Amino acid sequence: MLIKRPAKSLSQPSGRVASPDSDETFVKAPRRVPFFDGYVLRDLQLSHDMGVAVLENGDLVQWGKGYTPECRIPVVTFEGKDIVKAGLSEDRIVALSSSGKVYSIPFSKEEQQLFAKPTESSGLPFWKSTSESKTSYRDLTPAKEKIVDIAVGHEHTVMLTSRGKVFTAACASYNFPSKGQLGIPGMSWESKPKPYDTPQEVKDLDKFQITQIAAGNYHSVAADKEGKIFVWGDNTKGQLGLDFTEDSIPKPKLIPRRAFYKGDGIKTKLQQIFAGGYNTYFTMETHTPNEDFNKPAAQTYDVFACGHGLHGSLGTGFYAHAQAAPQKVKSISGLTEYSEKKAGLVPINTSYLTVGGSHTAVVMSNQQNTRASDAEFGNDILFFGGNEFYQLGNGKRANQNVPAYISPIDSGSGKRSDERFQVIPGKKIKFLDQNSKSRSVKIEQRVVAGRGLTGCYAKTA
Numbered sequence: 001m002l003i004k005r006p007a008k009s010l011s012q013p014s015g016r017v018a019s020p021d022s023d024e025t026f027v028k029a030p031r032r033v034p035f036f037d038g039y040v041l042r043d044l045q046l047s048h049d050m051g052v053a054v055l056e057n058g059d060l061v062q063w064g065k066g067y068t069p070e071c072r073i074p075v076v077t078f079e080g081k082d083i084v085k086a087g088l089s090e091d092r093i094v095a096l097s098s099s100g101k102v103y104s105i106p107f108s109k110e111e112q113q114l115f116a117k118p119t120e121s122s123g124l125p126f127w128k129s130t131s132e133s134k135t136s137y138r139d140l141t142p143a144k145e146k147i148v149d150i151a152v153g154h155e156h157t158v159m160l161t162s163r164g165k166v167f168t169a170a171c172a173s174y175n176f177p178s179k180g181q182l183g184i185p186g187m188s189w190e191s192k193p194k195p196y197d198t199p200q201e202v203k204d205l206d207k208f209q210i211t212q213i214a215a216g217n218y219h220s221v222a223a224d225k226e227g228k229i230f231v232w233g234d235n236t237k238g239q240l241g242l243d244f245t246e247d248s249i250p251k252p253k254l255i256p257r258r259a260f261y262k263g264d265g266i267k268t269k270l271q272q273i274f275a276g277g278y279n280t281y282f283t284m285e286t287h288t289p290n291e292d293f294n295k296p297a298a299q300t301y302d303v304f305a306c307g308h309g310l311h312g313s314l315g316t317g318f319y320a321h322a323q324a325a326p327q328k329v330k331s332i333s334g335l336t337e338y339s340e341k342k343a344g345l346v347p348i349n350t351s352y353l354t355v356g357g358s359h360t361a362v363v364m365s366n367q368q369n370t371r372a373s374d375a376e377f378g379n380d381i382l383f384f385g386g387n388e389f390y391q392l393g394n395g396k397r398a399n400q401n402v403p404a405y406i407s408p409i410d411s412g413s414g415k416r417s418d419e420r421f422q423v424i425p426g427k428k429i430k431f432l433d434q435n436s437k438s439r440s441v442k443i444e445q446r447v448v449a450g451r452g453l454t455g456c457y458a459k460t461a
Helices: 109-114
Strands: 041-047 050-055 060-063 075-078 083-088 092-097 102-106 119-124 127-132 147-152 156-161 166-170 210-215 219-224 229-234 248-254 267-276 279-288 298-307 323-328 336-339 344-347 350-355 359-364 379-385 400-404 427-432 438-449 454-460
Touching: 041 083, 041 438, 041 454, 050 083, 050 092, 060 092, 075 102, 083 147, 092 147, 102 109, 102 156, 156 210, 156 219, 219 267, 267 350, 279 350, 298 344, 298 350, 359 438
Parallel strands: 147 210, 210 267, 350 438
Antiparallel strands: 041 050, 050 060, 060 075, 083 092, 092 102, 119 127, 147 156, 156 166, 210 219, 219 229, 229 248, 267 279, 279 298, 298 323, 336 344, 350 359, 359 379, 379 400, 427 438, 438 454
């Protein structure tokens, strides 16, 4: 059953996510969450009133007022499914297991106990028994499919199968997707499937081998193995990268190559797609012919953005209500650095972007040095976009319309003012785990931009 309710206002944060044990309205500088000392995570997702972490053993941990107003410490709420990735809709957690199953779990403790709980099988192969699950959840896995990736918007989930097919499903308890983000023409509240969150294949993509998916608040993006980009859903801010003709596009539409590069001589290759809030980002590899035909083509890496820009989340240096044509983010495009190994300049690629509700962080693939015998540094990371909740981590509240560095997280402990926050790539370390036992494990630092918050954590590499 689906019940309509007014959309939650994001004008004020609900609290207790950036700092679970504090009643502060805003956390203005990066702060450690002591509960996770000694933990290595698989994933982390953040919203105004909800924090979700996937522990190393695949269990889900929740905290924040969205779980329960009295919550002061993270709590294990969903276990035994070997979860590898999670996403947050308006009021549900969508989780992907290592076996390719997709689960939808209510945010709140009350609804986890109140809503229907599935019956599960347990026990030895020769002695099976059934019992009711401890937590309410819904299985969104399409029949006879194995899901390898998920992307979650406010009201919908996009799922990528092992066969390169795309399925979508509703994933909010109180609002049904109505802006075309499901990619199923004609799908509406009146024609919805039963149950309402039954996954549906996006048939317009069935002739393509899709390899990447992404989702914003109310729009969806997919790319195939040849680099074709398909978009559908809400386009009121230009977030689909297409000329504005209507508020929403109900089925996948191809973004033409000329939307990014006008010249015929440039060879381009799509690398990655990212989406969040009302924005979409694309990273491209280019090869431009050299005027001297005896020399190789010049290789560069570029980042493009489209969508809502009033918070600065286009990263182009301008504030714009809507930007349909993808714009190159010049300050993080076409970069080079000197390589001693190659005795010359080499292009700097982007490792990944993480997109929140109104802000974005981009992690660069610059050369790193993580040998213990030398001064250590890692990948550069830059932040831009909305900063209404201090989510850019610079201690200020002004929005930022170009990518910028921030100070190291521990800048108050004698760090030089010219140093900047970087993340450590895959590296084997020794540490004391949550049980005070010494462990040696390969990890990498990851940053995640959420809805009004930013987090940094140690991820299994």
